[in-house]
Amino acid sequence: xGSEPLLSVHNISKKFGGVLALSTxxxxxxxxxxxxxxxxNGSGKTTMVNAITGFIRADSGTVHFDGHNITNWQPHxxxxxxxxxxxxxxxxxxxxxxxxxxxxxxxxxxxxxxGGWRGGGKMGSRDTVAVDILEEIGFERDSYVPxxxxxxxxxxxxxxxxxxRCLALRPELIICDEVFSGLSMSEMASMVxxxxxxxxxxxxxxxxxxxxxxxxRLAGRVVVLNFGCKIAEGTAEEVMQYPEVKEAYxxxxxxxxxx
Amino acid sequence: MDIIIYGIxxxxxxxxxxxxxxLVYGVSRLPNxxxxxLYVLTGYLTWLLMYRLGLNYFLAALLALALTGLxxxxxxxxxxxxxxxxxxxxxxxxxAIGLAILEGLRWGGLKGGTFRLPPFIEGSVLIFGVSVxxxxxxxxxxxxxxxxxxxxxxxxxxxxxxxKGMAQDERAALTLGIDSDRMAVVATAIGSMLAGAAxxxxxxxxxxxxxxxxxxxxxxxAVCIVGGLGSWxxxxxxxFIIGFAQIITVVFLGAHFQVVVAxxxxxxxxxxxxxxxxxxxxxxxxxx
Amino acid sequence: xxxxxxxxxxxxLDRGIKVRSDGVYAISSWREITYLIAPRLLFILGLALxxxxxxxxxxxxxxxxxxxxxxxxxxxFDFLANYVGxxxxxxxxxxxVGAYVSALLNTHxxxxxxxxxxxxxxxxxxxxxxxxxxxxxxxxxYFAIVSLMYPLLAARIIEALDIFGGTDGILGVDxxxxxxxxxxxxxxxxxxIVFALRRLVEEDVGLVFRGVKDNxxxxxxxxxxxxxYKALGVFIASSLGCLGGAWLTHMYMWAGLSxxxxxxxIIPIAATVVGGGGTLVGPVxxxxxxxxxxxxxxDFGSLRIAVYSIILTAFIVFKSEGxxxxxxxxxxxxxxxxxx
Numbered sequence: 084x085g086s087e088p089l090l091s092v093h094n095i096s097k098k099f100g101g102v103l104a105l106s107t108x109x110x111x112x113x114x115x116x117x118x119x120x121x122x123x124n125g126s127g128k129t130t131m132v133n134a135i136t137g138f139i140r141a142d143s144g145t146v147h148f149d150g151h152n153i154t155n156w157q158p159h160x161x162x163x164x165x166x167x168x169x170x171x172x173x174x175x176x177x178x179x180x181x182x183x184x185x186x187x188x189x190x191x192x193x194x195x196x197x198g199g200w201r202g203g204g205k206m207g208s209r210d211t212v213a214v215d216i217l218e219e220i221g222f223e224r225d226s227y228v229p230x231x232x233x234x235x236x237x238x239x240x241x242x243x244x245x246x247x248r249c250l251a252l253r254p255e256l257i258i259c260d261e262v263f264s265g266l267s268m269s270e271m272a273s274m275v276x277x278x279x280x281x282x283x284x285x286x287x288x289x290x291x292x293x294x295x296x297x298x299x300r301l302a303g304r305v306v307v308l309n310f311g312c313k314i315a316e317g318t319a320e321e322v323m324q325y326p327e328v329k330e331a332y333x334x335x336x337x338x339x340x341x342x
Numbered sequence: 343m344d345i346i347i348y349g350i351x352x353x354x355x356x357x358x359x360x361x362x363x364x365l366v367y368g369v370s371r372l373p374n375x376x377x378x379x380l381y382v383l384t385g386y387l388t389w390l391l392m393y394r395l396g397l398n399y400f401l402a403a404l405l406a407l408a409l410t411g412l413x414x415x416x417x418x419x420x421x422x423x424x425x426x427x428x429x430x431x432x433x434x435x436x437x438a439i440g441l442a443i444l445e446g447l448r449w450g451g452l453k454g455g456t457f458r459l460p461p462f463i464e465g466s467v468l469i470f471g472v473s474v475x476x477x478x479x480x481x482x483x484x485x486x487x488x489x490x491x492x493x494x495x496x497x498x499x500x501x502x503x504x505x506k507g508m509a510q511d512e513r514a515a516l517t518l519g520i521d522s523d524r525m526a527v528v529a530t531a532i533g534s535m536l537a538g539a540a541x542x543x544x545x546x547x548x549x550x551x552x553x554x555x556x557x558x559x560x561x562x563x564a565v566c567i568v569g570g571l572g573s574w575x576x577x578x579x580x581x582f583i584i585g586f587a588q589i590i591t592v593v594f595l596g597a598h599f600q601v602v603v604a605x606x607x608x609x610x611x612x613x614x615x616x617x618x619x620x621x622x623x624x625x626x627x628x629x630x
Numbered sequence: 631x632x633x634x635x636x637x638x639x640x641x642x643l644d645r646g647i648k649v650r651s652d653g654v655y656a657i658s659s660w661r662e663i664t665y666l667i668a669p670r671l672l673f674i675l676g677l678a679l680x681x682x683x684x685x686x687x688x689x690x691x692x693x694x695x696x697x698x699x700x701x702x703x704x705x706x707f708d709f710l711a712n713y714v715g716x717x718x719x720x721x722x723x724x725x726x727v728g729a730y731v732s733a734l735l736n737t738h739x740x741x742x743x744x745x746x747x748x749x750x751x752x753x754x755x756x757x758x759x760x761x762x763x764x765x766x767x768x769x770x771x772y773f774a775i776v777s778l779m780y781p782l783l784a785a786r787i788i789e790a791l792d793i794f795g796g797t798d799g800i801l802g803v804d805x806x807x808x809x810x811x812x813x814x815x816x817x818x819x820x821x822x823i824v825f826a827l828r829r830l831v832e833e834d835v836g837l838v839f840r841g842v843k844d845n846x847x848x849x850x851x852x853x854x855x856x857x858x859y860k861a862l863g864v865f866i867a868s869s870l871g872c873l874g875g876a877w878l879t880h881m882y883m884w885a886g887l888s889x890x891x892x893x894x895x896i897i898p899i900a901a902t903v904v905g906g907g908g909t910l911v912g913p914v915x916x917x918x919x920x921x922x923x924x925x926x927x928x929d930f931g932s933l934r935i936a937v938y939s940i941i942l943t944a945f946i947v948f949k950s951e952g953x954x955x956x957x958x959x960x961x962x963x964x965x966x967x968x969x970x
Contacts, residue, residue: 136851162853174845179837186834187841188852209834252853373771424947429771430717434899435946437719441896442939449933552932560782563775571771598790605783612776613764 087150089114089287090135090166090256095144097127097134097311104130106311107144112256117278117288119302119319121295123331127311128291129171132260136168137161149255163193165255169245169262177234181222181244184233185213188251213251220247221277239270243277256287263294271297307331343470345589351478353585354485355544359558360565360577361489362536368509368572370526372422373433376440377537378559382452383443384410384538385550389457399460407538414534418527426526440559448552457550459542477546484543489578492536505529509572557601564604568611583607638967648962669961673911674821681813691813695881697921698816699725699874704898704905704913705823706867712908713831714863715843716766717774721898722781724871725878726890728754732876733800733885743804743880744815747873754872759865766860769846781890788887799886806880816877820914823870828910839863896935897924900942906952915953 088111097105105127112118122128134141137158145154148166162168175184188194189209217229220243228236233244242262249257262278263271271294278301282288292298298305299319307315307328315325322328359381366374384406391402417439425431466475496502508515508525516522540558548554565584569576584607591599651662684690703721711717732750735741741749765776788794795801806812830836841849842856842863849856871894879885897920898913905916920938927934945952 138847138850157855158847158850159853159855162851167853168851170847170851174848176837176841176844176848178844179840183837186837187849187854190834190838191853193853248848248852373775421943421947425950430711430774431946431950433717433719433771433774434903435943438896438900438939438942438946441892442936442943445932445935445939449931449936560779563779567772567775596790598786602783602786602790605779605786608779609764609776609783612768612772 088112088147089149090289091147092131092135093145093147095131095134095141095146097130097139097141099130103311105134105141108308108311108313109144110306110313112287112289114255114287115282115285116304117282117290117302119298119305120289120291120308121293121298121305122308125310126308126331128308129260130311131308132168132258132291136166136258159191162252162254163191165193165252166258167249167252167254167256168258169242169249169260171260171264173238173241173245175233175241175244177232179233180230181233181236181240182210182213182217182229184244185216185247185251186210188248189213191252193252216247216250217244220250221273222247238265239267239274242266242270242274246277246281250281250286254286256289257281258289258291260291261293262290263292263297275300343472345586345593347469347472347474349582349586349589351474351482352589353582354482355540356561356565356585357489357578357581358481358485358540358543359537360562360569360581361492361574362533362540363562364566364569364572364574364577365492365505365536366529366533367566368574369505369529370426370508370522371429371512371572372418372426372526372530373429373436373563373571374530374533375433375437375559376417376443377533377562378555378557379440379443380410380414380534380537381541381558382447382550382552382555383413384541385459385545386447386452386457388459388542388545389550392459399462403542407535407542410538411531411535414537415527415531417534418530422530423523423526426523440555444552444555452550452552458548459546459550461546481543481547488536488539488543493574501528505532560601561604564608567608580607637970639970640965641968642959642963642965644963673914677817677821677914678814681810681817691809692881693922693925695813695816695877696925697917698820699877700894700897700901700921701820701914701917702823702870702874703894704901704917705820705827705910706870707898708902708907708910708913709827709831710863710867711902713836713839713843714860714867715769715846716777716860716863717770718777718864718867719774719899720777720780720895721871722890722892722894723777723784724754724758724868725875725894726781726784726887727758727868728872728875729879729885729889730794730800730875731757731872733803733879734794736803736880737800743806744811747876747880750876751869751873754875755865755869758868758872759861762864762868763857763861766857766864778895781895785887785890795886797887799884799888801884803879803883803885805883812881819873824910824914827866831910892935896942897921897938900938900945902952903942903945903950904952906954906956909952909954909958912952912954919953 090110090112092108092110094107094109095105096103096107108127108131110118120128120131130139133139135146137153137156137160140155145152147153148161148164151164153161153164153166176187186209189212214224214229218224222229222240222243228240233241236244242265246257246259246262262274266274275297278288278290290298290302302319304317305319305322306313307322307325309327309331314327314331315322363374363377366372387406387409388402391397391405392399397405421435421439422432425435461475461477462480463476466473467479468474496506504515504520504525505528507518508520508522512522515525537558565577565580568584569578569580584604587603587607588600591603647662647665651666657663680694681691684694703725706724707718707721728750731754732746735746735749736743761780762777765773768776789797831839838849838854838859842859846856875889878889897917901916901920902913903916904919905912905914920941924934924938927937949956
């Protein structure tokens with residue numbers, strides 16, 4: 084592991100009206116890691132993702148990625164650097180077949196340069212590459228699932244489609260905004276090895292999660308947010324020892340929902 | 343001194359033109375592009391009632407207002423309710439209705455300067471050395487009264503509070519037993535009547551012409567956008583900003599530039615601060 | 631119980647021939663090829679033969695040119711609204727810019743009309759795109775309102791500054807050398823543009839455009855600059871409008887404020903709604919219906935605007951899909967009642 088973090092967020096803050104959604108949060112992510120961000124509802128997780136990926140402008144603080152200061156860059160430029168994200172609310176292009184959904188990222192300048200995930204530099208037909216990516220991520224090629232319209236797919240596949248959209252860019256780092264939420268038990272069980280596979284491929288992951296059990300299996304390091312502040316950081320076991328974390332999560336009976 | 347007095351008069355006129363538009367948008371998220379048409383229609387109806395049926399001015403104005411309210415409600419109930427929630431269709435449909443009314447009136451003979459409403463009281467008075475006719479004083483007084491009354495209505499009556507509730511959060515209002523479709527009809531009716539009231543107050547200053555329908559629409563849209571769509575305070579502030587800017591342009595550059603100022607204000611506002619001076623929904627909209 | 635309407639529902643099924651002609655095998659059979667080509671051929675031949683059929687009536691021949699100009703605008707509106715997600719209510723602005731650019735090129739530099747038109751198309755589109763750049767981040771209603779203001783603003787500024795001939799407009803613009811040439815170039819460009827755009831939106835670039843319309847956040851997260859694509863969309867749409875405007879200028883041998891007029895903003899929208907948005911052919915069909923109606927009503931002055939406003943409202947409310955999708959459905963599918 085290099086000494087330089089791949090993604091380095093420093094003292095980032097954001098206010099919505101009078102509400103402090105994020106207050107001087109810092110985060111370092113090293114190449115090859117899986118880092119988890121957890122916190123109760125409204126703790127500023129999604130705001131943080133949005134601020135890192137340029138979808139909202141941070142009021143203060145800096146974001147460095149792969150040696151560039153990407154603070155408040157446009158989202159598409161950040162994505163072009165290889166930092167991409169999934170959305171919590173999935174809105175694929177519903178009227179198109181699943182694989183056609185990947186044409187848009189494959190058409191981006193970055194994907195055209197890198198040839199898409201494992202594209203080997205040479206761009207074949209984008210449709211073929213798209214189906215290849217979908218197969219890697221668990222769409223069975225022979226079952227015609229990749230060719231069904233996105234509107235007819237169940238949530239599990241839509242979440243994968245979100246991930247596939249990121250992979251099409253051949254990213255360095257993916258920020259996953261709640262990939263486990265809304266999945267059934269079996270869908271979740273198959274999502275975990277998928278994430279592990281991505282890590283093996285050398286992709287760094289930041290996972291914003293509500294589901295603690297799956298996250299703790301995956302993440303080497305966990306950051307806990309509450310009311311926009313970072314209240315704890317460390318391995319899963321360490322984090323659970325913090326009194327603030329216990330207060331935030333386990334102080335209520337909500338605990339049974341999460342673990 | 344001219345600038346201040348005429349600036350105030352112009353600003354109140356603009357606020358009058360815009361208040362109905364912003365009310366309808368605030369409550370039902372409907373950009374009522376037939377606003378200008380309703381304005382002209384009320385003026386024309388008043389004229390018809392006065393000179394064709396020989397009613398007295400006050401009665402004719404009241405009747406015309408009621409009719410405009412009905413037409414606004416009917417327009418919403420019969421047409422716009424079917425495209426509710428599709429903003430572009432709402433704009434196109436309401437604009438088309440407005441066009442149909444305006445161009446229909448033009449075809450029906452509403453041309454030239456022959457159609458005039460008399461001022462409430464003839465004559466003029468000197469204020470700080472500036473000659474101001476009584477009608478313009480009426481504009482300021484009645485305009486302020488109307489807006490004050492509206493404010494009281496919205497904050498103190500049950501219906502007004504229901505409208506306000508819907509403007510703030512339609513779903514929450516639904517759960518509290520407010521029938522949002524009915525409220526939208528009511529809001530459109532009130533908004534149409536406000537357009538009509540503006541017409542009755544303002545039209546005696548000039549003659550009733552079709553072009554003023556477009557002019558009023560542009561001004562209402564300009565004021566509402568600069569102030570932030572759906573924001574009342576914003577609309578009043580914006581009316582004063584644009585109102586004074588216009589008068590200053592007229593004095594220093596020439597009357598031709600009056601409309602250019604308003605249009606430029608829209609473009610500049612939208613580009614630099616899309617939510618307007620006091621708008622808030624845009625920021626929410628832009629979040630994921 | 632049986633036989634009452636509540637127990638049945640309408641079922642729509644693709645016609646056999648539609649399914650058979652979907653694949654590449656269609657080329658092995660004349661029936662299938664005819665099925666595929668017939669509607670397209672009808673469209674092309676219909677447009678191409680119209681001037682010949684109306685050769686005896688010069689007035690109506692001119693109407694065909696006007697139909698084509700409106701059709702260009704309507705195609706641009708449809709493309710921008712249904713494939714890029716920008717609803718531009720100010721089609722008059724494109725026409726006006728195209729008209730003035732072409733007129734200026736012709737009167738100031740003496741460039742012949744047939745060269746002026748393509749130049750004005752490109753130059754005008756560049757001007758329009760640059761002027762619209764600040765508005766591109768706006769969405770939905772906001773963009774619609776601003777675009778509605780553009781033609782008004784342009785006309786008022788020309789009037790107020792008294793530039794480009796002020797309220798008189800630019801006089802003494804050269805006309806086209808030959809009416810047949812004039813008509814056929816225009817008709818040909820409409821046909822080519824319709825088919826080219828229909829092709830474009832199915833290509834990969836077209837998918838990006840549709841992505842910008844459906845979910846611009848996801849497009850941004852995919853590393854694509856949406857402003858570039860929106861600008862490209864505006865460029866395409868405004869080049870069509872400018873082409874139309876330039877054509878009008880040389881047809882009437884005059885460029886003036888009326889080219890920023892309301893007609894150019896409202897008829898294309900009405901035509902798109904009537905013909906069927908999102909089809910790109912629909913707008914042309916809409917124009918074929920609305921423009922002649924409007925010409926017939928010309929004697930009634932402003933009544934025609936009222937008439938097609940009412941048609942527009944009626945279509946939005948009662949038949950929002952439009953003629954073209956309706957016809958396509960009838961052509962490709964059959965309906966039957968089934969018992970539930």
